[in-house]
Amino acid sequence: MxxxxxxxxxxxxxxxxxxxxxxxxxxxxxxxxxxxxxxxxxxxxxxxxxxxxxxxxxxxxxxxxxxxxxxxxxxxxxxxxxxxxxxxxxxxxxxxxxxxxxxxxxxxxxxxxxxxxxxxxxxxxxxxxxxxxxxxxxxxxxxxxxxxxxxxxxxxxxxxxxxxxxxxxxxxxxxxxxxxxxxxxxxxxxxxxxxxxxxxxxxxxxxxxxxxxxxDLEFTQDSFTTMTGRNIILQIFTDAKNQSRIDHAMVSLKKAMKWDEERFGREYDLDIFMIVAVDAFNSGAMENKGLNIFNSAAILCDQKSATDRDFQYIEAVVAHEYFHNWTGDRITCRDWFQLTLKEGLTVFRDAEFSADMGDRILKRIEDASYMRAGQFAEDAGPISHPIQPQSFIQIENFYTQTVYEKGAEVIRMLQTLYGKENFRKALDFYFETYDGQAVTIEEFLFSFEKTLDIDLTQFKNSWYFQAGTPTVKITDEYNSDEKTYTLVVEQSCNYPDKTNNPEHKYTNYHFPLQFGLLNQYGKNLDLGEQSDILEVRKQSETFVFKNIEEKPLPSLL
The missing domain is CATH 2.60.40.1730 (tricorn interacting facor f3 domain)
Structure with missing residues (x-):
């Protein structure tokens, strides 16, 4: 620069x-x-x-x-x-x-x-x-x-x-x-x-x-025993005036370390993990390998001055920076155009952690509300850009909700499409294959294609290379004579061409649509072997459900 x-x-x-x-x-x-x-x-x-x-x-x-x-x-x-x-x-x-x-x-x-x-x-x-x-x-x-x-x-x-x-x-x-x-x-x-x-x-x-x-800092020390029995020293350094306000951060760190082992099989690798939380740090938080640095406002709290939301936020941000040890540090970006590879994936991981630590439904509502309020507006405005931008003048301009939050939601779609078990298999392949390397979004998606024998070309071209928020229109029809229920799903997008790639053409989005059918009493109708995930790829798709005894009320996510 x-x-x-x-x-x-x-x-x-x-x-x-x-x-x-x-x-x-x-x-x-x-x-x-x-x-x-x-x-x-x-x-x-x-x-x-x-x-x-x-x-x-x-x-x-x-x-x-x-x-x-x-x-x-x-x-x-x-x-x-x-x-x-x-x-x-x-x-x-x-x-x-x-x-x-x-x-x-x-x-x-x-x-x-x-x-x-x-x-x-x-x-x-x-x-x-x-x-x-x-x-x-x-x-x-x-x-x-x-x-x-x-x-x-x-x-x-x-x-x-x-x-x-x-x-x-x-x-x-x-x-x-x-x-x-x-x-x-x-x-x-x-x-x-x-x-x-x-x-x-x-x-x-x-x-x-x-x-x-x-x-000149004070520190509090604890320890964590990993899933293979290794003892890790944990230290949090602060200004002396703030030493009494780090207990929640230490508890959050240990929760994150245990969760990452259980959910993704990721064990911490060094002998010591350190956090520095000081007023003098200019940013919010930074995932430096083995030495995370926070501004004290992002991590310190006590019962006298903090709300429940503050405690939840600190738990999430401590986890986010710790999770970068594998998704950002051990495996990093080949270049800054791949920024969402570490940030979107890690935001997804910290969201899953927060959902498991609290209430999953409330967490999804919170994340969806945040996306609608911030990222949707970003995608509709003059700074709209793809999750993977094709050019920049200063990369600092792309530390955005699109790269972080939209990037995380796109990764969540992969988990929804293929299930938690297959998602974990693909990530295991990713960690084992690319450990110690600087990689690309294509190599991340290849881990899913290789492990699950699928083709994610349309998924990549639509979600990673295009800006804008797609609109989905759904109409339904019930045929009482044939006992069939039909859903028609149509997608469109006010697509701002921000790819800086004249060869790129608009691609229909590939996305999951999770649904349920309810009877007049609000009970789930039996769908038999029909999956509750519809896979949408075309501009207009029709899904027909048979043996539906009454007109249902659809529940769509």
């Missing part, structure tokens, strides 16, 4: 290309001082495409101090036309990279940059707020921390070392498991009154899931 409006351009899904490079490991060190922070990044690259000549890394507002390739220092301040490397406002370009690669097309790049988190008013990347350091890297904040391939399809193993003043910043957190901690008394090279903590994440992740916290 850039602040130079002359360089702003529209980005298209059709132009996606695989990265020329992958980064196997990132060993990153933060040396935090009050005036600045030094970030040393040692990354191991592998060149994927043989015709790639240069390495172009994203970077914004970084003061490059030193650069090394394979432990050899490159010249400082090269000319703009240098054949070694160039530094611009938004990129570091290393030229003729093939001369640095080994027989496996690999090389190691080390950069040292100086950043000023206190002056970072974009609140993306690493910033300082209210005396503590926080990160927010989704979608493209990591480029404000260090030079990197800031794209979600580059997944790496991270080792993070944080060094800071022990008095000002006694708590130093990052992703993964803590592997080392020491202070000035043990290692004088750290500097007087400074300490160091090292974290290692054994699971690959994209850089937008990287997190760092440095501050």
């Amino acid at each position: 850039t602040n130079n409006t002359s360089e702003i351009k529209e980005i298209f899904l059709k132009d996606y290309t695989v990265s020329n490079y992958q980064i196997s490991t990132v060993d990153i060190t933060f040396d935090i001082f009050e005036e600045y922070t030094l970030v040393t990044n040692v990354s191991k690259f592998v060149k994927i495409t043989s015709d790639a000549k240069n390495l172009e890394l994203n970077g914004e507002e970084l003061d490059l101090q030193e650069i090394y390739i394979n432990n050899k220092k490159l010249a400082n301040n090269p000319l703009s036309n240098s054949d070694i490397y160039e530094v611009s406002e938004n990129f570091l370009i290393i030229k003729n990279i093939e001369k640095y690669t080994d027989e496996n097309s690999a090389f190691t790049l080390k950069t040292i940059v100086k950043i000023d988190p206190e002056k970072n008013k974009q609140l993306m990347g690493l910033y300082k707020s209210d005396g503590m350091y926080c990160t927010q890297n989704e979608p493209e904040g990591f480029r404000r921390i260090t030079y990197h391939l800031d794209r979600p399809d580059v997944m790496s193993l991270y080792t993070t070392t944080i060094i800071a003043d022990k008095t000002l910043y006694p708590v130093l957190l990052s992703n993964g498991n803590k592997t080392e901690a020491k202070c000035f008394e043990e290692d004088e090279s750290l500097g007087e009154n400074r300490h160091m903590v090292k974290w290692e994440d054994p699971f690959k992740k994209p850089c937008y899931l990287f997190a760092l916290i440095a501050g």
Whole structure:
């Protein structure tokens, strides 16, 4: 991204290309001082495409101090036309990279940059707020921390070392498991009154899931025993004034962990799960791997000041961010056009969790009301867009109810069409096949096609590629002589062509229609072997029910 409006351009899904490079490991060190922070990044690259000549890394507002390739220092301040490397406002370009690669097309790049988190008013990347350091890297904040391939399809193993003043910043957190901690008394090279903590994440992740916290925080600790008997340490860090208000969040976390095991077979993978809930965090909540960060308003409550609705909301949002561990972290998006792949799926999962924790019927009414009030209006207005947009100028504009809530309801349709058991089989295939990968909506839907032997082409083309809300008209007729009851289902859509794809033509929606037939006393009529799910694919479809002894009253969902 850039602040130079002359360089702003529209980005298209059709132009996606695989990265020329992958980064196997990132060993990153933060040396935090009050005036600045030094970030040393040692990354191991592998060149994927043989015709790639240069390495172009994203970077914004970084003061490059030193650069090394394979432990050899490159010249400082090269000319703009240098054949070694160039530094611009938004990129570091290393030229003729093939001369640095080994027989496996690999090389190691080390950069040292100086950043000023206190002056970072974009609140993306690493910033300082209210005396503590926080990160927010989704979608493209990591480029404000260090030079990197800031794209979600580059997944790496991270080792993070944080060094800071022990008095000002006694708590130093990052992703993964803590592997080392020491202070000035043990290692004088750290500097007087400074300490160091090292974290290692054994699971690959994209850089937008990287997190760092440095501050003076209190924490509450509990534990959870997984379905295979592993003991997981649970910690929630807060400002000291809020420590008494985290009990409900801890209970909610443990409920979510147990539910995800029972419903989807998803066990937590690290040795520790941490939540940081602070006033200084600029967003609502972020699912960084193993280190979820919340604004305190989104997670803290007590009986004196919160309503029942507040408690329900906190339970849901804690679950949502935790569920991202599998639907977003372990399996992530190939590119930002696939945003609904992690957000729509996780919203569906947290809605199912809330329904199981409370009243399923009331939860569905609440979700439907929210869709009608917000998402329907969004789909009918000037910002109407498909669940999977085909282009964007700034991806931040697509964190919308369409991508989140409509995306979740479309996934719910799959469960309604094929049943909970088959839905679970398809998701098991998805988790087992794509674990540790950055994938697409097509690969998610393929998991259903492969597992259930179905074709979801129409489903994908109608729901993921089209904007707008379909209208369904239903008429009925009862024939007392033949004892038949007929339903005619017609669909239409005021379709705004927002696909930016001239080859796309309007597709009739593929959707389930759940129904029941009631007699005059409100009792369900026996439908025999007839399913209570009608599968609608055409503009007009007719469904005939036989052996109906009286004119029924239809109940349609």
